[in-house]
Amino acid sequence: MSTLLIKNGTILTMNPAMDIIHGDIFIEDGVIVEIPTVKDQADQVIDASGKLVLPGxxxxxxxxxxxxxxxxxxxxxxxxxxxxxxxxxxxxxxxxxxxxxxxxxxxxxxxxxxxxxxxxxxxxxxxxxxxxxxxxxxxxxxxxxxxxxxxxxxxxxxxxxxxxxxxxxxxxxxxxxxxxxxxxxxxxxxxxxxxxxxxxxxxxxxxxxxxxxxxxxxxxxxxxxxxxxxxxxxxxxxxxxxxxxxxxxxxxxxxxxxxxxxxxxxxxxxxxxxxxxxxxxxxxxxxxxxxxxxxxxxxxxxxxxxxxxxxxxxxxxxxxxxxxxxxxxxxxxxxxxxxxxxxxxxxxxxAGLDREIGSLEQGKKADLVLIDQDVPHAYPTIASSPVVRVVYEHQSRDVDTVIIDGEVVLQNGKPVHFDEMDILSQSNAALSDLLNRLSEPLRSEVIG
Amino acid sequence: MSTLLIKNGTILTMNPAMDIIHGDIFIEDGVIVEIPTVKDQADQVIDASGKLVLPGxxxxxxxxxxxxxxxxxxxxxxxxxxxxxxxxxxxxxxxxxxxxxxxxxxxxxxxxxxxxxxxxxxxxxxxxxxxxxxxxxxxxxxxxxxxxxxxxxxxxxxxxxxxxxxxxxxxxxxxxxxxxxxxxxxxxxxxxxxxxxxxxxxxxxxxxxxxxxxxxxxxxxxxxxxxxxxxxxxxxxxxxxxxxxxxxxxxxxxxxxxxxxxxxxxxxxxxxxxxxxxxxxxxxxxxxxxxxxxxxxxxxxxxxxxxxxxxxxxxxxxxxxxxxxxxxxxxxxxxxxxxxxxxxxxxxxxAGLDREIGSLEQGKKADLVLIDQDVPHAYPTIASSPVVRVVYEHQSRDVDTVIIDGEVVLQNGKPVHFDEMDILSQSNAALSDLLNRLSEPLRSEVIG
CATH class of the missing domain: 3.20.20.140 (Metal-dependent hydrolases)
Structure with a gap:
């Protein structure tokens, strides 16, 4: 069994009541088992202080x-x-x-x-x-x-x-x-x-x-x-x-x-x-x-x-x-x-997956995104709602951590398991090969 | 006299011919004096390899x-x-x-x-x-x-x-x-x-x-x-x-x-x-x-x-x-x-400033922005125009360096001369004071 604890976040649960709670989430084998939780130990602990925590x-x-x-x-x-x-x-x-x-x-x-x-x-x-x-x-x-x-x-x-x-x-x-x-x-x-x-x-x-x-x-x-x-x-x-x-x-x-x-x-x-x-x-x-x-x-x-x-x-x-x-x-x-x-x-x-994902509730899969609140384009924060800030103000640059099925796939804005530059250079190479398979005159038109 | 050299960039000049050139820009006392230039020394040298260089x-x-x-x-x-x-x-x-x-x-x-x-x-x-x-x-x-x-x-x-x-x-x-x-x-x-x-x-x-x-x-x-x-x-x-x-x-x-x-x-x-x-x-x-x-x-x-x-x-x-x-x-x-x-x-x-700014041309003020091209949301790059990428694909997260009047004000995406967190916290404090100056019932309505 693997456990994961997300601590001190401002959690936009997106549950039917649209509850926003300040607290911790406890995840076991990729499933949210307690939200909020008083548990304070886990195999992996992520500090979400100053961050919004949302369903992916x-x-x-x-x-x-x-x-x-x-x-x-x-x-x-x-x-x-x-x-x-x-x-x-x-x-x-x-x-x-x-x-x-x-x-x-x-x-x-x-x-x-x-x-x-x-x-x-x-x-x-x-x-x-x-x-x-x-x-x-x-x-x-x-x-x-x-x-x-x-x-x-x-x-x-x-x-x-x-x-x-x-x-x-x-x-x-x-x-x-x-x-x-x-x-x-x-x-x-x-x-x-x-x-x-x-x-x-x-x-x-x-x-x-x-x-x-x-x-x-x-x-x-x-x-x-x-x-x-x-x-x-x-x-x-x-x-x-x-x-x-x-x-x-x-x-x-x-x-x-x-x-x-x-x-x-x-x-x-x-x-x-x-x-x-x-x-x-x-x-x-x-x-x-x-x-x-x-x-x-x-x-x-x-x-x-x-x-x-x-x-x-x-x-x-x-x-x-x-x-x-x-x-x-x-x-x-x-x-x-x-x-x-x-x-x-x-x-x-x-997607037909509403029993599994879409909100942060007990029993759902741990698909989460952590958003850094301390950014100029979403300040001041004292009189605005986090929902308004997410939709009108935040940008993908503010995504700090992404968790899918309980696995951290993005941390500090960087992919954990794969190499970004490798994916970029392979995309250029694959497009180059693909364009070479086009027939003329389209190929020349596209390549210029 | 202070000199600044921007090297190896892909320069979108935004001059009347919309020239895009690969090369260097030489700046003296905040003014573009050679574009492109063969000069290779300056008080400050910025490597713009892999970056787009545009007028601010x-x-x-x-x-x-x-x-x-x-x-x-x-x-x-x-x-x-x-x-x-x-x-x-x-x-x-x-x-x-x-x-x-x-x-x-x-x-x-x-x-x-x-x-x-x-x-x-x-x-x-x-x-x-x-x-x-x-x-x-x-x-x-x-x-x-x-x-x-x-x-x-x-x-x-x-x-x-x-x-x-x-x-x-x-x-x-x-x-x-x-x-x-x-x-x-x-x-x-x-x-x-x-x-x-x-x-x-x-x-x-x-x-x-x-x-x-x-x-x-x-x-x-x-x-x-x-x-x-x-x-x-x-x-x-x-x-x-x-x-x-x-x-x-x-x-x-x-x-x-x-x-x-x-x-x-x-x-x-x-x-x-x-x-x-x-x-x-x-x-x-x-x-x-x-x-x-x-x-x-x-x-x-x-x-x-x-x-x-x-x-x-x-x-x-x-x-x-x-x-x-x-x-x-x-x-x-x-x-x-x-x-x-x-x-x-x-x-x-x-703004009435077209003789000073708006394009990267000899004699204009050195107001420039350097954009990192190596980002997933603007790839592949081999068959697309940089102008299309700037308008439809790039985001402010890709802004690496900003120069105004020859002064570097943002480097590696971070402000050079001022503290970001200080500006954020002061904005919350100032808004809090401002809301306290509102009369009721508006004050309560806004603060909630």
Whole structure:
């Protein structure tokens, strides 16, 4: 048995009462067993004096494999962004390049206090993403993209239904529940119309039987949403017909959905992954999150892919999620408290992990982040709430310690088990190799 | 004579050709004398290997005295925000509290690579803001708020015309051009209708004669803008009648101006201070910056006050300035390059200091920021532009060195000449004293 004691912190429990307590947390074998505790000895003791202690952040829409493409696709029209960057790049991914990209992503997320991510990868090499998460001690719900049907104009080569399903099933068998339960599989039909009816129905059935998440995109781009609806029914109506709506489905973006679609999401318990930075960067629009919350839809937050953000930073997304709705819905439409709930318990719920993570309560996994309060950009402290400071003021530079599953993975802002410069240089090398696999003239266009 | 050599950097000159050069910069007595240089000796040599070297950022709308109120006025309606926080707080400011607030502000700005700010203070104790800027080696255009006329409902007590003008004149005489030319005075009628016609006309005349900046607010809040226009003419038409439009006027926000007002700004060479975070936080709206740029208006950027942001961070504002216009104007409507120009030369122009700062060119003052490139959130680097990385990826945590007027004020991310913890603890103490000067029941409401 291994024990860990976090002492003297200001603990934002994010429990249903939103209790903030000053005290200690006792952890045994990666599980919170007493909060607060009077125990004063453990195998490892961490002094959290002057620090805020929060549940680790949960980002529910990320593409680990795309981080390698960061900075190669900026200020472009969306069609070019996909056709001249993301699709061709993903198609020449190798095991090594997905691995390098996933390691870089996880490093950045951990540095921003993110302890869990729900991710959608590409058609191949998703085992490399699992390997990176496993080795780096990260908690993740990872899925291979499913594309057995695609719109005219989608130049990414898809797969036949059986191949697509079999790849997912194999990854599910190999990784789901592994690494002390840190790794999970999640089915990822890329968009509502990127999978056939047959595949959607099969995925819905298996996911329910196996208690596995389904993770897709819907309502991201106005023109695309209108085009997809022309196939016969709105995107969410279509998902409803396929029988996949429900508490184990997360849809990313949800910008252009109708009131009727909101009702379907609310009634079914389907979760929304809000991506505030990406929706601005790609000029997609502003999702009506306050309206969805008012209907009782669970909304969580994700950075999406680095090429459309360009960070994977929980603080950047929280601040943005708190600010973007105010001009449209008013200054009180999105409180700091609500945003912090979305980034913790909201994320845990969307990931299907709310019994394990998302708050600091007895019996939950020890996924924690310690934030240094003594920083100029979050002072004075005497008349402000720590919740306000976390959402509007703190930055990832203030993340001092990150603990996942009871293991300290970041200490004094530095990774404990892996070498940062090694991950950086490998990302440059892997991108260089990947670009060399592109055909001309795209390769020259990108390299310049 | 003192010499400084910056070696081996990747220099984003921000000159008219936007040249990026790899090389060295030679500085003599605070002035760039050779760029690039082959000189290899100097009194002080800084190794910029692996770093980006940029002109220091210029923020053109900041309230130094309000930083002390950070985190006390969040998610509030705008009217409450002013009436129950900002106005009563400013009225009980002391020399000590303005000084503590200015020191905290300047510390935060320097840590984000900001080397110059154009600021509007309150009705009293503005000499404390000058003292802080002087001691900390910061470059600033600082002004005392002028309020000799106010709308019904403005509960902040104003002053008579002669008192208001005399206070400004005294500060102008005492500080303008001091500290080797780092300190400047700027007249600050608080809003278009917070000064009488007489005072606006007098300020316009003196400012032109003395080559001094005028800095005010216009077009921030939709309802307020409509109300002000009802007095007889739009805000910018009014400023035009007062004879104050021109290259030595900066107006903050400019969200709700008409096309005709844009034309007046463009024709007169008046500058706009864009405050992207504050405009969202106070639910004010989104200024049509791409449309103003298309008319040839010079737009610069500022964080505004900490209570409506809550950071004073150049990177946060640049990223936001690049993102917020895309949903409305398209993904190519605001490029990283344009934003970086606004934060450097655009700011220098607005401040009236474009012959001194804003770019790294021979003869300019040595105001520089060195950014560490080897960070996970800005990798890979081999196929991305440094301009894109600065605007979309880097954060203030990456600021390694800041030089103002040839003096190194931040090194390895730490202040050289002042104690960070001292500034933090003094800000808490000063806020505590200030809150004790509030009358009840406000005091209890704020302290909780």
């Amino acid at each position: 952040f949960v980002q529910v829409h990320v593409h680990l494999n795309q981080t390698l493409f960061r900075g190669t696709a900026d200020d472009m029209d969306v069609v070019d962004w996909l056709k001249r960057r993301i699709w061709p790049f993903e198609q020449v991914h190798s095991y090594e390049s997905v691995y390098a990209s996933a390691r870089l992503s996880i490093l950045e997320m951990i540095r921003s206090g993110t302890t869990t991510a729900v991710t959608m990868e590409t058609l191949n090499h998703t085992e490399a993403a699992f390997q990176a998460a496993d080795e780096m001690g990260f908690r993740a719900v990872i899925g291979n993209a499913i594309m057995d049907r695609w719109e005219a104009g989608t130049e990414m080569k898809g797969e036949d239904t059986q191949t697509a399903l079999e790849k997912s099933m194999q990854l599910l068998r190999e990784f789901h529940g592994k690494a002390n339960g840190r790794l999970h599989y999640g089915f990822c039909p890329r968009g509502t119309r990127n999978a056939t009816d047959e595949l959607w129905q099969e995925v819905a059935k298996i996911a329910r039987e196996e208690h596995v998440l389904v993770h897709s995109h819907a309502g991201e781009n106005k023109e695309q949403t209108q085009r997809l609806s022309a196939y016969g029914g709105s995107e969410v109506e279509y998902l409803n017909k396929m029988g996949v709506l429900g508490p184990n489905l997360v849809i990313a973006h949800a910008i252009w959905l109708t009131d009727e679609e909101h009702d379907l999401l609310a009634d079914s318990g389907t979760h929304v992954a809000h991506c505030p930075s990406a929706n601005f960067k790609l000029a997609s629009g502003i999702a009506p999150i306050p309206a969805m919350l008012a209907k009782g839809i669970n909304v969580a937050i994700g950075a999406d892919g680095a090429p459309c953000n360009n960070n994977l930073d929980a603080f950047v997304e929280m601040r943005r999620a708190a600010l973007i709705h105010k001009p449209r819905f008013g200054p009180r439409s999105m409180s700091a408290e609500k945003v912090l709930q979305m980034m913790t318990m909201g994320g845990a719920r969307a | 950022f210029v923020q053109v709308h900041v309230h130094l005295n309000q930083t002390l109120f950070r985190g006390t006025a969040d998610d509030m309606d705008v009217v409450d925000w002013l009436k129950r926080r900002i106005w009563p707080f400013e009225q009980v400011h002391s020399y000590e509290s303005v000084y503590a607030s200015a020191r905290l502000s300047i510390l935060e700005m320097i840590r984000s690579g900001t080397t110059t700010a154009v600021t509007m203070e309150t009705l009293n104790h503005t000499e404390a803001a000058f003292q802080a800027a002087d001691e900390m080696g910061f470059r600033a255009v600082i002004g005392n708020a002028i309020m000799d006329r106010w709308e019904a409902g403005t509960e902040m007590k104003g002053e008579d015309t002669q008192t208001a003008l005399e206070k400004s004149m005294q500060l102008l005489r005492e500080f303008h051009g001091k500290a080797n030319g780092r300190l400047h005075y700027g007249f600050c009628p608080r809003g278009t209708r917070n000064a009488t016609d007489e005072l606006w006309q007098e300020v316009a005349k003196i400012a032109r004669e003395e080559h001094v900046l005028v800095h005010s607010h216009a077009g921030e809040n939709k309802e307020q803008t409509q109300r002000l226009s009802a007095y007889g003419g739009s805000e910018v038409e009014y400023l035009n009648k007062m004879g104050v439009l021109g290259p030595n006027l900066v107006i903050a926000h400019a969200i709700w101006l008409t096309d005709e007002e844009h034309d007046l700004l463009a024709d007169s060479g008046t500058h706009v201070a864009h405050c992207p975070s504050a405009n969202f936080k106070l639910a004010s709206g989104i200024a049509p910056i791409p449309a103003m740029l298309a008319k040839g208006i010079n737009v610069a950027i500022g964080a505004d006050g900490a209570p409506c942001n809550n950071n004073l961070d150049a990177f946060v504002e640049m990223r936001r300035a690049a993102l917020i216009h895309k949903p409305r104007f398209g993904p190519r409507s605001m490029s990283a390059e344009k934003v970086l120009q606004m934060m450097t030369m655009g700011g220098a122009r607005a």
